[in-house]
Amino acid sequence: MKLSTWNVNSLKVRLPQVLQWLETNPVDVLCIQETKLTDDKFPQAEIEAAGYHVVFTGQKTYNGVAILSRHPMSDIQKNNPQFEDEQQRIIAATVNGMRIICAYVPNGQSPDSEKFQYKLKWLASLENWVRSELHRYPELALLGDYNIAPEDRDVHDPTAWEGQNLVSPEERGALQSLLNLGLSDSFRQFEQAEKSFSWWDYRALGFRLNKGLRIDHILLSTPLAQRCTACMIDRVPRKWEQPSDHAPVVATLTP
Secondary structure (H helix, E strand, O other): OOHHHHHHEOOOHHHHHHHHHHHOOOOOOOEEEOOOOHHHHOOOOOOOOOOOEEEEEOOOOOOOEEEOOOOOOEEEOOOOOOOOOOOOOEEEEEEOOEEEEEEOOOHHHHHHHHHHHHHHHHHHHHHHHHHHHHHHOEEEEEEEEOOOOOOOHHEEEHHOOOOOOOOOHHHHHHHHHHHHHOOOEHHHHHHOOOOOOOOOOOOOOOOOOOOOEEEEEEEEEEEHHHHHHHHHHHHHHHOOOOOOEEEEEEEEEEO
């Protein structure tokens, strides 16, 4: 079974790329962030024609999340029930007994901004909710764009990024608190190439020079982590014309 996450940075623009990628990478579950579409504009028919069930929640211009699954989904939850928020950043569903949570963590802007404080409150509430979900669903996967690079090795130039948003001690601490619930960073369960990133700025030849960050993660509860046999970042779609600034991350689990 393959679980994947991809911030597509506008599904309206990148639907052909998503469908192309799924055709050559028929994953069981794909969590998408930044769909940037209201629900009435979501391309449900096209995705279902590709062989996927889909659930989604969105808004105009910003945010928006979706789960695509080859298997039926149940117990759909839109947004964190413990955190009142107009922004559409979370959707969850159960797939064959496995709880899938697709999350688009706020960016935070800068450590001295109100948006940064919102990000920390959002993450604290996410932690509380995931803790309760783990009691209900021992097999749980939390996938998405976290907007956090966990360690310096997940940053192309740690010195240049020191003290900035996405790498601050507060953000990394919040991510570690999620891991402390009993979750594992599936990518780090395996030996990986140095300077492995999932996001590259469009500016200043970010991708060509590999000036990236690893901010897209698949966290797995212990039963799923024990079944995980591989995790990789697929850089290929980042090379396509008009790509998202993120690349898909894929984790492989045994049945």
